[in-house]
Amino acid sequence: MTHDVVIVGGGIAGLTIAWELARAGRDVVLVEASEDAGGMLRRGTAAGVEVDLGAESFATRTTGVADLVADARLAVQLVEPAPSGAHVAFRRRSGRVDRAPLPRRALVGMPADPTAADVVRIIGRAGARRAAQERHLPLPSGPEPTLAELATSRLGARVTARLVEPLCRSVYSQSADSVRLSSVHPVLWEKTQVLGSLTAAVDALAPAVRTGSAVRGVEGGLWRLAAELEAAALRAGAVIRTGAPARTVTATTVELDGETLAARAVVIATGPTAAARLLQVEAASAPPVGLVVVEVVADGFDSFPVGSGVIAAPDVDSAAKALTHVDAKWEWAAAALPAGTHLVRLSARDGRHHELMDAAGAAAAIRTLTGVRLAPTDVRRVVPVAWPDAVATPGARATVTDAAATRGIRLAGAVAAGTGLASVIPHARALACDLASPPIPSEGARHVR
Ligand SMILES: Cc1cc2nc3c(=O)[nH]c(=O)nc-3n(C[C@H](O)[C@H](O)[C@H](O)COP(=O)(O)OP(=O)(O)OC[C@H]3O[C@@H](n4cnc5c(N)ncnc54)[C@H](O)[C@@H]3O)c2cc1C
Incomplete structure (x- = not known):
């Protein structure tokens, strides 16, 4: 037949x-x-x-x-996520890990306005001044550089390290060194060619909503x-x-x-x-995508300290590159959970999935990414998942x-x-x-x- x-x-x-x-x-x-x-x-x-x-x-x-x-x-x-948006965790020059809401208007981590307060909070004044020059730089001809090269040459190393790289790793599971803008966001790449500037293109295309809220769920x-x-x-x-x-x-x-x-x-x-x-x-x-879903009972999470979640810049030493606070993001999850219980998804850095699989490792990653004091005993269960053919x-x-x-x-x-x-x-x-x-x-x- x-x-x-x-x-x-x-x-x-x-x-x-x-x-x-x-x-x-x-x-x-x-x-x-x-x-x-x-x-x-x-x-x-x-x-x-x-x-x-x-x-x-x-x-x-x-x-x-x-x-x-x-x-x-x-x-x-189909449901909207909570409007709180996501954060980024990055290391300040002092060595301290800081966290800030992701810029309201950005695409693939690249800001529409580098001098906006929510961008300066992450890349600092010097970083913002450097990135603001982008509009005046001519677009180079020749083969398309990697996303990391493109962002660094046009917007400066800080934008790449604190915004583009963490975004790229968490959304596309790949380093900005190994992808091109034309493949991860072809529309933005085309607009950049037309307008002659990345920030102008982001300004034209970015929705007026926080990064992370241009999604829906079920x-x-x-x-x-x-x-x-x-x-x-x-x-x-x-x-x-x-x-x-x-x-x-x-x-x-x-x-x-x-x-x-x-x-x-x-x-x-x-x-x-x-x-x-x-x-x-x-x-x-590509390496497998690893994550763990963690059941946590801790007061520190009741106030949704990092909104719907947090992504980590590469210089933040953590086995997790991103964290989603599931019940902060989805109302249906909050309604289904007992009071005081929270669900957290941790996405593993390449090769570090095993470090998240027990309560101590999961608690350490959650502490680093959120700043919430969490003991291993606050972690009640860790559900590990590996996706070997995702990327x-x-x-x-x-x-x-x-x-x-x-x-x-x-x-x-x-x-x-x-x-x-x-x-x-x-x-x-x-x-x-x-x-x-x-x-x-x-x-x-x-x-x-
Ligand atoms: C952890 C994680 C989080 C993600 N988050 C998001 C997100 O929030 N939003 C989003 O849009 N996307 C997300 N993605 C990506 C999204 O899930 C995928 O792009 C999409 O589901 C791919 O669907 P697919 O049908 O192409 O492949 P798959 O879902 O991989 O389906 C392929 C199927 O083929 C089967 N198969 C493999 N080999 C054979 C064979 N020889 N014979 C028969 N069957 C075979 C597999 O068992 C599998 O069921 C995420 C992915 C992962 C891993």
């Missing part, structure tokens, strides 16, 4: 394509290696509350998630989005097979253990390393994209679209439309985008 489409990978990308194709009447089979679909949208439990162990919010720079929820009539409630956890989408795909007639790892693929076949599925089209919607393996090409993998190195992305294109295999998910639901979902829907012939009729909400 030849199916219309076989999809390998049941993360949000694969599920989106399965739902789109099934509702268009196509014969679609999705195979997922693990026992549950959802990929990096995964449910866990801490302090008796269901929480996200992977992605926990989505950027509102596209309407991709909201459109999907509306079009698929998913039974999820009441009860983002994992519900994948769970509801899976149910919608099944209702529409998609076949979803979990515990079914694909071993190799061609343009028309997917090899499972002891079985071959035939299809008119094959989509790979796995992480980058799994995609490289399926395509039998060599691609450099695509630029090299892996190029290798996998080329190999898939050469062989006539379609590629979806973060490896093709870039990290994050705001990119992955619209890309997956466009791919599904392309695969469905005659085209899937669009619905009103999708024209709004």
Whole structure:
């Protein structure tokens, strides 16, 4: 039997394509290696509350998630995070670790106005004067530098160290040394070329809201989005097979253990390393993304000392590079937790995940990032999670994209679209439309985008 489409990978990308194709009447089979679909949208439990162990919010720079929820009539409630915003922790010249709210108007850590009070609070007056010169510097020609080189040459080392690098590491799980602005924020890069200045481009594009609040979530956890989408795909007639790892693929076949599925089209919607393996090409993998969800009982957290969370500059010695105070960020979490109990997510620095896995290590990282005095006994539980295939190195992305294109295999998910639901979902829907012939009729909400 030849199916219309076989999809390998049941993360949000694969599920989106399965739902789109099934509702268009196509014969679609999705195979997922693990026992549950959802990929990096995964449910866990801490302090008796269901929480996200992977992605926990989505950027509102596209309407991709909201459109999907509306079009698929998913039974999820989209919610705003608390307006308090996030902080950055950095080391002052005195050696003391300080914390300050992230600038209200900035993109990828680059401020729209370097002399704004909330920017000066972080980079100091000298740093602000240096960064303010950016508008008068000519844009160099030649190949695009790395994001770190770009930010340092135009805005100064302080902006890179205290804003761009921590933002880049926490949002994209990569150092600003290893990415280019055109890949992490193509719109900002294009605007910079047009206006001839980074700060002018940020000024034109940055929303008038605090960094960290241009996101939304799902009441009860983002994992519900994948769970509801899976149910919608099944209702529409998609076949979803979990515990079914694909071993190799061609343009028309997917090899499972002891079985071959035939299809008119094959989509790979796995992480980058799994995609490289399926395509039998060599691609450099990035280190795993490690985090822990920590249950804390401490008065110091009742006042939400760092708003919704804090990201750490590289010179802050901590095994965690970022912290999310879950119940400060999401009202639904605060309402579900017993009084005095808090949930904290710690994202590990590369190679330091193990240091966060016990109460003493988690407490030390929380103390450093928040300034709250916390004893190991205040940490009641630590839930560790590792995501081995979450980040695509630029090299892996190029290798996998080329190999898939050469062989006539379609590629979806973060490896093709870039990290994050705001990119992955619209890309997956466009791919599904392309695969469905005659085209899937669009619905009103999708024209709004
Ligand atoms: C800790 C963390 C926090 C994040 N936070 C956010 C956030 O707040 N906001 C945001 O927008 N994004 C966030 N992201 C990124 C976001 O989760 C991803 O960009 C998105 O979920 C990628 O979806 P995907 O479908 O491409 O891949 P995945 O979710 O990785 O799904 C791929 C699926 O393929 C399966 N698979 C792999 N190999 C095979 C095989 N051989 N055969 C069959 N199946 C296979 C895997 O088991 C997996 O289920 C976060 C990611 C992590 C790890």
